Amino acid sequence: xxxxxxxxxxxxxxxxxxxxxxxxxxxxxxxxxxxxxxxxxxxxxxxxxxxxxxxxxxxxxxxxxxxxxxxxxxxxxxxxxxxxxxxxxxxxxxxxxxxxxxxxxxxxxxxxxxxxxxxxxxxxxxxxxxxxxxxxxxxxxxxxxxxxxxxxxxxxxxxxxxxxxxxxxxxxxxxxxxxxxxxxxxxxxxxxxxxxxxxxxxxxxxxxxxxxxxxxxxxxxxxxxxxxxxxxxxxxxxxxxxxxxxxxxxxxxxxxxxxxxxxxxxxxxxxxxxxxxxxxxxxxxxxxxxxxxxxxxxxxxxxxxxxxxxxxxxxxxxxxxxxxxxxxxxxxxxxxxxxxxxxxxxxxxxxxxxxxxxxxxxxxxxxxxxxxxxxxxxxxxxxxxxxxxxxxxxxxxxxxxxxxxxxxxxxxxxxxxxxxxxxxxxxxxxxx
Amino acid sequence: xxxxxxxxxxxxxxxxxxxxxxxxxxxxxxxxxxxxxxxxxxxxxxxxxxxxxxxxxxxxxxxxxxxxxxxxxxxxxxxxxxxxxxxxxxxxxxxxxxxxxxxxxxxxxxxxxxxxxxxxxxxxxxxxxxxxxxxxxxxxxxxxxxxxxxxxxxxxxxxxxxxxxxxxxxxxxxxxxxxxxxxxxxxxxxxxxxxxxxxxxxxxxxxxxxxxxxxxxxxxxxxxxxxxxxxxxxxxxxxxxxxxxxxxxxxxxxxxxxxxxxxxxxxxxxxxxxxxxxxxxxxxxxxxxxxxxxxxxxxxxxxxxxxxxxxxxxxxxxxxxxxxxxxxxxxxxxxxxxxxxxxxxxxxxxxxxxxxxxxxxxxxxxxxxxxxxxxxxxxxxxxxxxxxxxxxxxxxxxxxxxxxxxxxxxxxxxxxxxxxxxxxxxxxxxxx
Numbered sequence: 001x002x003x004x005x006x007x008x009x010x011x012x013x014x015x016x017x018x019x020x021x022x023x024x025x026x027x028x029x030x031x032x033x034x035x036x037x038x039x040x041x042x043x044x045x046x047x048x049x050x051x052x053x054x055x056x057x058x059x060x061x062x063x064x065x066x067x068x069x070x071x072x073x074x075x076x077x078x079x080x081x082x083x084x085x086x087x088x089x090x091x092x093x094x095x096x097x098x099x100x101x102x103x104x105x106x107x108x109x110x111x112x113x114x115x116x117x118x119x120x121x122x123x124x125x126x127x128x129x130x131x132x133x134x135x136x137x138x139x140x141x142x143x144x145x146x147x148x149x150x151x152x153x154x155x156x157x158x159x160x161x162x163x164x165x166x167x168x169x170x171x172x173x174x175x176x177x178x179x180x181x182x183x184x185x186x187x188x189x190x191x192x193x194x195x196x197x198x199x200x201x202x203x204x205x206x207x208x209x210x211x212x213x214x215x216x217x218x219x220x221x222x223x224x225x226x227x228x229x230x231x232x233x234x235x236x237x238x239x240x241x242x243x244x245x246x247x248x249x250x251x252x253x254x255x256x257x258x259x260x261x262x263x264x265x266x267x268x269x270x271x272x273x274x275x276x277x278x279x280x281x282x283x284x285x286x287x288x289x290x291x292x293x294x295x296x297x298x299x300x301x302x303x304x305x306x307x308x309x310x311x312x313x314x315x316x317x318x319x320x321x322x323x324x325x326x327x328x329x330x331x332x333x334x335x336x337x338x339x340x341x342x343x344x345x346x347x348x349x350x351x352x353x354x355x356x357x358x359x360x361x362x363x364x365x366x367x368x369x370x371x372x373x374x375x376x377x378x379x380x381x382x383x384x385x386x387x388x389x390x391x392x393x394x395x396x397x398x399x400x401x402x403x404x405x406x407x408x409x410x411x412x413x414x415x416x417x418x419x420x421x422x423x424x425x426x427x428x429x430x431x432x
Numbered sequence: 433x434x435x436x437x438x439x440x441x442x443x444x445x446x447x448x449x450x451x452x453x454x455x456x457x458x459x460x461x462x463x464x465x466x467x468x469x470x471x472x473x474x475x476x477x478x479x480x481x482x483x484x485x486x487x488x489x490x491x492x493x494x495x496x497x498x499x500x501x502x503x504x505x506x507x508x509x510x511x512x513x514x515x516x517x518x519x520x521x522x523x524x525x526x527x528x529x530x531x532x533x534x535x536x537x538x539x540x541x542x543x544x545x546x547x548x549x550x551x552x553x554x555x556x557x558x559x560x561x562x563x564x565x566x567x568x569x570x571x572x573x574x575x576x577x578x579x580x581x582x583x584x585x586x587x588x589x590x591x592x593x594x595x596x597x598x599x600x601x602x603x604x605x606x607x608x609x610x611x612x613x614x615x616x617x618x619x620x621x622x623x624x625x626x627x628x629x630x631x632x633x634x635x636x637x638x639x640x641x642x643x644x645x646x647x648x649x650x651x652x653x654x655x656x657x658x659x660x661x662x663x664x665x666x667x668x669x670x671x672x673x674x675x676x677x678x679x680x681x682x683x684x685x686x687x688x689x690x691x692x693x694x695x696x697x698x699x700x701x702x703x704x705x706x707x708x709x710x711x712x713x714x715x716x717x718x719x720x721x722x723x724x725x726x727x728x729x730x731x732x733x734x735x736x737x738x739x740x741x742x743x744x745x746x747x748x749x750x751x752x753x754x755x756x757x758x759x760x761x762x763x764x765x766x767x768x769x770x771x772x773x774x775x776x777x778x779x780x781x782x783x784x785x786x787x788x789x790x791x792x793x794x795x796x797x798x799x800x801x802x803x804x805x806x807x808x809x810x811x812x813x814x815x816x817x818x819x820x821x822x823x824x825x826x827x828x829x830x831x832x833x834x835x836x837x838x839x840x841x842x843x844x845x846x847x848x849x850x851x852x853x854x855x856x857x858x859x860x861x862x863x864x
Contacts, residue, residue, distance in 0.1 A: 002660070023660060025626050025825055043579065043628035060825040090797060092825035117821035120625040129627075133582040137572070147475065150565040152652045152836070154855040155587070155635050158863040169603040170611065173641070177862045179602065186855060189864070193552040194457055195561075196475035203587050203634065209605070220584045228434070228455060365522060386864045389549035393457055393492040393524040404584070423586040423618060430609050431590040432621070432818045 003069075005040065005047035009079035012069035022047055022081055023064040023089070025121065026057055028101050038083075039076070039101075040065070041123065045256070048075035051083045060092035060100055060121070109416055116423060116432050127257035128420055131250055132408045136201055138249035139222050139402070142242050148197040148224070153186035155179055155203060159383065168207045168217075179205035182401060184331070185386055187225035188363060192394040196227040201404070211426055213416040214299070214355060216405060218425040224360075225399030231333075232346040232361045235398050236276055236319050239350060239358060242402075243317065244268040250411060261412040266316045274317035275309060279327075279344065282320045297323075303354040321348040323361075330377040330384070331370065333362035333398070346398070353410040360400020367391045435501075437472065437479035441511035444501035454479055454513055455496040455521070457553065458489055460533050470515075471508070471533075472497070473555065477688070480507035483515045492524035492532055492553070541848055548855060548864050559689035560852055563682055564840045568633055570681035571654050571834070574674050580629040580656070585618035587611055587635060591815065600639045600649075611637035614833060616763070617818055619657035620795060624826040628659040633836070643858055645848040646731065646787060648837060650857040656792075657831030664778040664793045667830050668708055668751050671782060671790060674834075675749065676700040682843060693844040698748045706749035707741060711759075711776065714752045729755075735786040753780040755793075762809040762816070763802065765794035765830070778830070785842040792832020799823045 002021045003011055011020055024042035031037070031054065038049040038057070049065055057063065067083040098115035104124055112119045119125055140150065156170060156177045167178040183200050190198045204221035224242075229235065247265035250258070258264060277285065279297065282305055286294040289304040297305075297320060309318035322335055322344040332345040347361030364370045367390040371381055405420040418424040423432060434453045435443055443452055456474035463469070463486065470481040470489070481497055489495065499515040530547035536556055544551045551557055572582065588602060588609045599610040615632050622630045636653035656674075661667065679697035682690070690696060709717065711729065717740050718726040718733040726733045729752060741750035754767055754776040764777040779793030796802045799822040803813055837852040850856040855864060 023827070041626050043581075043626060062825045062827045089827060090822075090825050093823045096824055117621045117625075117818060118824065120622065123626075126625065126627060129583065130581060132584070136582055136584070137576065140569070140572075144569065149475075149562060150568055151561065151854060152564070152568070152633075152635070154650055154853075154857055154862075156650055156857055156862055171601040171603075172862060173639075173859050175862070185864075189549045190552065190854070193549075193558065194473050194475060194555075195558060201584075203584070207605075218586055218588055386549060390522075391525045392528055392550065393494045393522050395455070395494045395521060421586075422583060422622070425586055425588055427605050430586075430588055430604060430607070432617075 004044035005042050005077060006044035008047050008069050008081060009071060009077055012071045012079045016069060019066050019084065020069055021064060021066050026059050026061045026063060029059060046076040048080035049083050050080050055086060057088060058092045058094050060096060061088055062090040063088050109418065113418060113424065113429065124260045127260045128408060128412060129422060130257050131254045131411060132404065132420065134250050134253045135246055135404060135407055138246040139242065140201065142245040143199045143224065148199045149195050151190055151198045151200045152202065153183045153200060166207045168205050181206060182221060183223050187223055187399060188397065189389060191225050191227045191397045192389060199224050209427055216417055216421055216424055220404035222402040222404050223399065225397060227395040227397040229362060229396055229398050232321055232348045232398060235360050235400055236348055239400060240271050240274060244271040247271065263412045265411055270315040271317055273313050273315045274319060275313050276319040276321055278322040279320055279324060302351050302356055306351050306354045316353045318351050319348050320351065323347045328361065330373050330379055331363045333364050355406055355410055357406045357410065358400050358402050360398065362398035365390060365394040365396050436476035437474050437509060438476035440479050440501050440513060441503060441509055444503045444511040448501060451498050451516065452501055453496060453498050458491050458493045458495060461491060478508040480512035481515050482512050487518060489520060490524045490526050492528060493520055494522040495520050541850065545850060545856065545861065556692045559692045560840060560844060561854060562689050563686045563843060564836065564852065566682050566685045567678055567836060567839055570678040571674065572633065574677040575631045575656065580631045581627050583622055583630045583632045584634065585615045585632060598639045600637050613638060614653060615655050619655055619831060620829065621821060623657045623659045623829045624821060631656050641859055648849055648853055648856055652836035654834040654836050655831065657829060659827040659829040661794060661828055661830050664753055664780045664830060667792050667832055668780055671832060672703050672706060676703040679703065695844045697843055702747040703749055705745050705747045706751060707745050708751040708753055710754040711752055711756060734783050734788055738783050738786045748785045750783050751780050752783065755779045760793065762805050762811055763795045765796050787838055787842055789838045789842065790832050790834050792830065794830035797822060797826040797828050
């Protein structure tokens with residue numbers, strides 16, 4: 001029976017005289033003091049194999065071995081297998097174009113992405129996606145526990161609701177459609193349908209030309225929408241609970257992966273401590289940190305606000321709310337601040353370790369008010385035709401989206417968001 | 433504090449003298465024997481409200497009420513609320529273009545889809561998507577319990593690996609890319625990377641022009657891929673366990689939804705009893721059922737085979753394996769049947785209640801053998817460039833995909849697959 005690398009120590013303790021089978025990839029070949037070793041890689045980790053003779057095998061070949069398990073403090077996982085027989089299942093060519101077991105801190109990002117089908121074999125790189133899988137699992141489980149229904153909406157849309165720029169065009173039979181930037185309209189419609197609470201994890205597309213360490217042209221959007229809220233503050237509370245649950249699960253299930261990146265997740269208490277400051281306050285604070293020159297919540301301001309929050313509140317998270325209307329989409333609910341003041345909105349961003357990971361807010365659920373707002377955004381009633389369903393009853397509601405790759409990036413401290421996408425798409429990269 | 437419709441009976445039993453709040457949509461207005469009723473709809477179901485005066489309200493308006501809960505056998509859920517105060521949160525226009533509370537069996541599919549943002553408010557229609565959410569949840573949970581890692585792969589591909597037809601073209605900056613028909617290549621690469629076991633739930637695209645009750649141009653594909661298998665039989669065993677787990681969860685969590693459609697899920701024993709028959713046997717059986725004239729496993733044969741299986745094995749499920757090579761993609765693993773026999777493959781389909789819900793099989797993991805197969809499919813090495821990574825070690829592996837909408841359709845007995853898609857896309861329909 002096959003055992004996994006992670007179970008070798010237990011097998012060595014419980015039944016050292018029973019031969020076991022292991023299978024996986026030849027991660028490393030070694031000869032030390034005349035003894036031959038293979039470090040075998042399987043889905044659970046690394047396992048040291050000890051061989052009497054030098055094996056005729058190449059790195060990355062897939063092998064199956066049989067042997068006796070034995071404890072060895074110096075071996076990865078604290079155990080090794082003394083190999084009695086070795087079978088090569090798939091022999092790797094000796095001309096490996098990319099060194100899988102190399103220290104990735106010494107390889108440039110371009111080389112890692114150009115050789116993506118091989119670089120994904122690196123255990124440290126795989127760690128990123130084990131964490132990502134747990135993020136998605138925990139996101140979904142937490143929302144289900146609060147009676148949210150998972151939805152799957154179309155990514156092909158007849159027109160763009162958030163303005164026509166930055167959309168990828170699709171040839172759809174004899175017409176043009178677009179790749180959805182977000183499930184915004186659909187999730188609002190489904191809240192209004194009576195499902196009340198919905199979430200979706202799905203690809204989203206932005207045809208932005210810039211190439212930065214924080215943008216992808218295709219990303220995984222973790223979307224939430226909820227009915228019967230009073231303001232964005234209800235959503236901030238929801239996101240705090242959600243992030244605390246995600247961090248908790250990652251801490252439990254990704255211990256080794258976090259170690260590989262020398263990373264840690266915030267504790268739940270520090271998430272609860274996260275302050276909420278208005279856009280106006282945020283500008284003041286960022287300017288105080290930077291000694292002036294901050295006119296917008298730009299990437300530098302995001303970084304400064306998180307530094308401030310870490311210092312003043314001992315938390316990696318800060319929420320900024322009440323963004324001016326001009327910075328938010330047409331469907332954002334206005335905040336009544338009385339006469340004479342600039343119009344702001346019931347909106348928020350979540351900043352985590354220097355990066356905006358969430359944009360959200362309460363939405364305008366009154367169709368008449370939605371129409372009134374359109375000219376300010378250079379939009380017409382026709383362009384938001386679907387929203388006319390709000391004429392037929394719609395509860396106050398709002399929601400937000402968490403960028404899955406951004407959250408992954410910031411949990412692990414990755415320099416570039418592309419590292420957090422299995423097959424990232426940018427202006428030049430559509431392969432593999 | 434707000435209570436949900438489903439909790440009204442408990443509130444009436446436990447604290448009949450405590451006023452509670454309820455909120456939701458005006459599903460129906462009634463006057464019976466001089467008493468005024470509103471049937472209120474919230475995310476949990478329907479709740480009868482009893483009012484002293486005729487309320488000034490329209491169907492589909494969103495309201496909040498306060499009142500005392502009382503048991504009433506004749507009310508939906510066995511309880512009602514005697515309303516003390518009613519607040520209209522969002523008044524619906526009186527010109528409702530689609531009757532939400534109508535019996536949907538009396539409304540044509542086109543009318544339902546043309547009015548999708550309103551028809552989704554119908555409780556019976558919502559049931560479909562509550563079942564679908566549980567299908568996705570159970571699919572993911574079962575695979576995670578077997579150590580599968582959830583992946584999110586790109587839906588924008590530089591070229592089509594399954595042949596260039598039936599792909600939607602995307603304008604991607606200054607070049608053309610395509611919408612992925614499946615994550616086939618990516619899931620194979622990730623198995624080969626050492627993750628070994630992966631799954632994905634994501635949109636998939638087919639630019640097929642035909643309009644049938646079993647096809648969508650955009651659908652949710654539930655994909656599985658697994659390393660270290662011997663043949664497609666390992667995959668069939670996996671799918672049996674997976675389907676039994678899905679049916680079990682749907683039975684537990686969707687009792688009311690199943691009732692709404694007068695539907696039931698197969699019991700686990702009947703899933704385990706499902707026979708596996710070869711393509712050749714299947715043709716013979718289908719011809720026996722049809723008294724000749726079946727030359728392929730076409731939709732009629734799928735229906736006949738399920739009838740046969742229901743009669744002979746008392747199960748709604750049947751697996752057909754060993755498809756001839758010409759019917760399967762280039763990457764399918766050949767089945768060695770000795771000299772002189774036609775070449776078949778380690779492939780299978782799952783047929784459920786008359787419909788193919790799964791295609792799968794073992795894949796060719798030997799790059800040399802993969803190249804040899806290409807001319808037979810009119811393909812060149814260049815067109816499968818990414819698969820060259822198999823030169824560097826790849827375990828025997830295979831997988832399958834379950835069409836999420838097809839499984840939903842067949843669990844509930846829906847006449848058309850479009851009913852099982854929130855916002856279905858066909859040749860003419862890209863809105864809403």
